[in-house]
Amino acid sequence: MTLKNGPIIQFVDFSYAYSGTSSSALKSVDLLVEKGTFVGFTGPTGAGKTTLIKAINGIIPHFEGGKLTGRILVRGKDTLTMTTGQIARIIGTVFDDPEAQIVCLDVEQELAFGLENFGIPPEEMEERITSALAMVGISHLRRRSTQSLSGGQKQRLAIAAAIALLPEVLVLDEPTSELDPLGSEEVFKVLKQLNNDHGITVLIAEQKTELLARYCDNLVVLNQGIIAVQGHPKDVFMNKDIIKMGVGLPQITELALRLEDRARELPLTLEEGIIYCQDYLSRHRR
Numbered sequence: 001m002t003l004k005n006g007p008i009i010q011f012v013d014f015s016y017a018y019s020g021t022s023s024s025a026l027k028s029v030d031l032l033v034e035k036g037t038f039v040g041f042t043g044p045t046g047a048g049k050t051t052l053i054k055a056i057n058g059i060i061p062h063f064e065g066g067k068l069t070g071r072i073l074v075r076g077k078d079t080l081t082m083t084t085g086q087i088a089r090i091i092g093t094v095f096d097d098p099e100a101q102i103v104c105l106d107v108e109q110e111l112a113f114g115l116e117n118f119g120i121p122p123e124e125m126e127e128r129i130t131s132a133l134a135m136v137g138i139s140h141l142r143r144r145s146t147q148s149l150s151g152g153q154k155q156r157l158a159i160a161a162a163i164a165l166l167p168e169v170l171v172l173d174e175p176t177s178e179l180d181p182l183g184s185e186e187v188f189k190v191l192k193q194l195n196n197d198h199g200i201t202v203l204i205a206e207q208k209t210e211l212l213a214r215y216c217d218n219l220v221v222l223n224q225g226i227i228a229v230q231g232h233p234k235d236v237f238m239n240k241d242i243i244k245m246g247v248g249l250p251q252i253t254e255l256a257l258r259l260e261d262r263a264r265e266l267p268l269t270l271e272e273g274i275i276y277c278q279d280y281l282s283r284h285r286r
């Protein structure tokens with residue numbers, strides 16, 4: 001397969017079992033992520049999404065141990081030969097539980113902490129902190145104590161702390177789990193903006209298929225540790241197998257499938273849904 005911008009992350013026949021378990025959480029995963037793309041990972045609970053994220057940023061196997069075969073290459077280099085510090089220079093991570101990620105007492109310190117660890121000069125830190133907070137819409141919280149933030153605000157802070165480090169790749173494990181629909185949409189908008197304007201490759205594990213449908217260039221469905229389906233969201237949601245796996249379709253897509261089993265082209269977004277409904281009504285008007 002030829003990629004316009006070349007691969008940034010590559011899984012080569014990668015399998016992994018957590019220590020003390022006999023069955024593999026990921027099985028023979030082959031995956032090529034093109035630099036600059038926005039890739040979503042979804043699948044039922046226990047499918048291996050978190051495991052895949054932890055394998056990309058080196059937590060697996062560097063911290064988790066376990067047994068693996070195959071390779072993961074980041075910018076062409078095997079993660080086994082890199083330290084987690086070296087991987088973190090390329091890959092920023094946001095977990096679903098911001099509590100586990102936030103270590104400082106106030107918002108500004110939280111961002112400064114990562115920048116100091118990366119040896120960013122003080123004169124550059126100010127600009128990075130200001131722009132990262134603005135990008136996720138929490139500039140007004142700069143002086144607040146991290147303990148006083150709501151769950152959603154903490155999630156935004158965790159994202160700001162990751163993007164302040166200007167990673168080439170951002171991996172996020174359900175970063176909108178604490179957010180309402182509007183807040184979730186805003187996070188995806190921010191990620192898309194980072195992807196478009198700064199060329200940051202975004203890899204996001206997420207259950208909210210409406211958002212994945214709207215924002216991803218490529219969608220990967222995991223099931224029982226294997227890549228069951230992957231491709232453009234439109235093609236992935238056309239595949240009926242994913243419903244059997246328990247992957248929820250975007251509501252508008254589900255509506256179209258209920259109206260006609262063989263819809264010509266499935267709508268994925270509200271805008272496409274409106275066009276689809278107008279077309280459906282004109283075809284079924286007596």
Ligand SMILES: Nc1ncnc2c1ncn2[C@@H]1O[C@H](COP(=O)(O)OP(=O)(O)OP(=O)(O)O)[C@@H](O)[C@H]1O
Nearest residue numbers: 018019021025043044045046047048049050051052
């Ligand atoms: N630390 C661990 N030790 C042993 N087994 C684990 C560990 N973490 C996850 N697993 C197992 O690995 C498999 C994949 O889990 P993983 O958390 O990657 O799935 P997931 O798709 O992220 O699920 P969810 O949507 O529920 O977060 C599951 O069978 C899970 O029970």
